[in-house]
Amino acid sequence: MRKQSPVRKPGFTLIEMAIVLVIIGLAAAMLLTAGSAMLDNQRRKAVRAQLDTLDNAMAQFVAVNKRLPCPADGHLPVVSPTLGVEVVDAGGTCNAAAIPNGILPWVTLGLSRADIVDPWGGYMTYRVDPALAAAAPQPLLMNMSNCDPSATGAAGAGGICITPAPPCTGTAGCTSPASFLANKGIDIWDGQNGAAGFAARQNNRILGTGAAYVIISHGPNGLGAYNTSAVLQNGDGIAIKLETTNRNNTPMSFPATQASVILDAPLNDNLSLEATPPGPPPPPTREFYFDDYLSHPTIMTVLNKANLGPRAH
Helix, strand or coil: CCCCCCCCCCCCCHHHHHHHHHHHHHHHHHHHHHHHHHHHHHHHHHHHHHHHHHHHHHHHHHHHHCCCCCCEECCCCCCCCCCCCCCECCCCCECCCCHHHEECCCCCCCCCHHHHECCCCEECEEEECHHHHCCCCCCCCCCCCCCCCCCCECCCHHHCCCCCCCCCCCCCCCECHHHHHCCCCECEECCCCHHHHHHCCCECCCCCCCECEEEEECCCCCCCCEECCCCECCCCCCEEHHHHHHCCCCCCCCCCCCCCCEECCCCECCHHHCECCCCCCCCCEECCCECCEEECCEHHHHHHHCCCCCCCC
């Protein structure tokens, strides 16, 4: 009599279950990676739109006040009643102590705090030439309506456009735009090509193409941003040379040198460029790591947007 083979009960063997779990794990990892990449892409798009919105707010402020706002102090405690308010001295100058800790003064600009927090949770750093942000009784310099495109005259006391004395065409009776713009604003460099690249920098204060201001999102790594608890972020603890001069609480100097100029380098947050030295700490240095997002329009760009550019007289 032939024995009947035992009937196999439905179910999975341990090997089959292991294979299924591996497949599920791989699928979950792929979904997480795709989701993370999508979220990162959304944040990068959002920060560009946010910078555009802030540029519009700055132009509106200039149109009304004929100057830029002074920075707010980013390291004030959250409970401070002056958090988000520009810090101007009694004499109308930007407060020297607040400038190195500068964030956008959302209260002064008529914005909400959320408007100046970037997608990675850091306040937007704000750099400005103090002369362009000085309030009365100082000269209000963000106004070129008295300058004439065809004039050859110099700027007046304090750097203003002198009261025009027509006819201005080809005469020194009116301030030329070039004379007004020279030695104003902030220098921006892309960090490329050494001394030759610095000489051809994007915004050149000496040549009259200086940036009216600089707004900086410190990007995903957050290096140099004040967070909403007024704590200066050190990123992931790694010294990133290209981002060093963009850090908040770093003072600016005029005229700019390669050591003090604001950098807007090509975006490169590829961690494979990390150079790990042998042995124990110090930690690795990322020479070419750069994930900051910046806005740095020229003075002329801002004034034209505010309808305060040069005019024929």
